[in-house]
Amino acid sequence: TYCAKVEDVIQLIDEDVRAIMLPNLIGNKPNWKLLRSELKAINREDVVLIEDSADTLTETQESDIATTSFYASHVITAGGVGGMVMFNNKQNLSLCLQYRDWGRIGDDSESMDDRFNHVVDGIQYDHKFLYSVLGYHMKCSEMSAAFGLVQLKRFQQFSKIRRTIIERYLKNLEGIKGLVLPDDSIKPNWLAIPLQAEKRYELLTFLEDNNIQTRVAFAGNITRHPIYREYLQDFENADTIMQNGFLLGAHHGMTTEDVDYVC
Template identity: 50%
Template sequence: MDSSGNKVHGYTKKIWYAPNKFESYGDEEIKAVEACLRKGWLAPGPITEQFECEIAGIFGKKYAVMVNSGSSGNILALLVAGLKAGDEVVTPACTFSTTVAPIVQLGIVPVFCDVELGSYVPSVTQIIEKVSPRTKAFFLPNLIGSKPDWQGLKDQLFMLGRRDILLIEDSCDTITNTTITDIAVTSFYSSHIITAGGGGGMVMCNEKSQRDLALQYRDWGRMGTNTESFSERFGHCVDGIEYDFKFLYPVLGYNFKSTEMNAAFGLEQLKKLPLFLETRRQNINRFVQQLKELEAHGLILPKNHDKVDWLALPLMLPNRKDIKSLLEDYA
């Protein structure tokens, strides 16, 4: 490719598509990260705790644990839910890879259900008809922002006498309030509603025991917290020998830690959340209005587009490849 971007020796010019060319951040995020660096604390600390508190409040949960990605959060969600190998979890077939991957990795049995066109999430009926005596949880994504009827699911489980089935919400694609779910996960990847410097995620719950277990699995399996209290740290014995609980590992964990810089970046992004959501709604509405006349030609537009905080605009059409080829020709 020459300096003008033209094709040279068989290479094709890269086409950049708007409006997803750049992430949305500014001096506020840069200054917050710089201030964090100047404090000399890189591991999760007080800024991370503040970010956890604010995100948990939005989701209607008591506790939150920040991790390095939403995918890591999904693994922790299943672990703290107490699911065992052989348990069944109902999850949609139209999904993202790291919703299904941790189910399989942990030896849990995924029971797949279909989704509805236009919403791309399963209906209450589609989920409930997959329930069996071995069902322990529904693990459902708010796919590209579209949410299942969580309240309707809770009501149906109550009617069936299956209040033992957990509602686990993979909300990596959006930030929302769903108090009815038992455990929730979100993501701050660079293209998501807000980002924590290109990555980061959060797992949220209402039980302190689940929060503590999430911390253990996140922090290498370590029992100890960040406390420096001598009595707390040396209040545990192994074979009659007092041990510092920062060096006790009761579970086989991971290193899913994020950083204080990620949280500092995310807190500044969170201040812009209302603006980001409104801008996305306006963009989606404009696209939908301009595409409406194509419904007569087989285009399926998203349902309730004005009530969903879409991460992206989902479109279904019978000749996708031909349309994409045509658009490439006119790009």
């Protein structure tokens, strides 16, 4: 599945845990409903659940926050850059907007009553420029927003094409010895098709030599990378993916004929 198992996550919960952020990796999803239920069973309903949906565009009722990325190769894009955060709680949404907009409390209202009906230490002040948190400049540009809104209208179309591409891969690759196919049981909106092969180097070399672009399955065990060597640990599944895993494209710009050329 390329996703965390709920039982493994629950075993790591202690009194210091305030939030859990799990990736919907490559588009597949952990069982968020079961995770919420298990947290309730151990009286930890206070834990905030965050979906890292960078690779896809999805959210669940059981999570509190979901993020996604509009990177150029993703399901939809906002001119090649940007991303989005979704909330199941209006209070969290309001706070996030403050962090996005330089830390400002106020909205964009130009009403004089709204703007100057606030007093700070005896000073009548403009609510539009009142700061409550240490914020960032993360507003989307007008161009990116316009691009993204048009792409959003085509989301269902793109998703349908991607599903067709994935199913063609699964059909063509079924039964091939030495190749591990992904668990497609929940019909996720895959970013690409993840595969595993014991002779990965030889296979990827052959594919690249035939103008078929590939990539490894993201970071694998991130603690084996130079930046995190001080935290080095063995993680059985992540190590297997790092050793054998790779991705083949499933972009909505592809056709089934393209898949047939690949496999």
